[in-house]
Amino acid sequence: MRKNCSGQFFLLPNRIFDERLSPNEFIVYSFLVRAKDSAGQSFWSVPMIAKSCSMCASTCRKVLRSLESGGYITISKRFIGGEQKSNLYTVNKI
Known part of the structure; x- marks a missing residue:
């Protein structure tokens, strides 16, 4: 078990697994x-997203x-x- 876990997390909807x-x-x-921020937006660069x-x-x-073509992001x-x-x-x- 991990000790000193910061407790930071993010949520994904359960439905994500139905999206194929x-x-x-x-x-x-x-x-x-x-x-993403509170408006649902992020402006990370492609190289940084790719690396992450x-x-x-x-x-x-x-x-x-x-x-984008699937409507998941704009x-x-x-x-x-x-x-x-x-x-x-x-x-x-x-």
């Missing part, structure tokens, strides 16, 4: 749920597009000073 997500989709969706999910960036991009481009800096990922409720 691939293992990579499940991991990235779970990461975005964990990383133990996958390469190209696989992560494919998974993000798949999650991807919006973020511009700062006229340059695209990262994407804004909004987690949609299942």
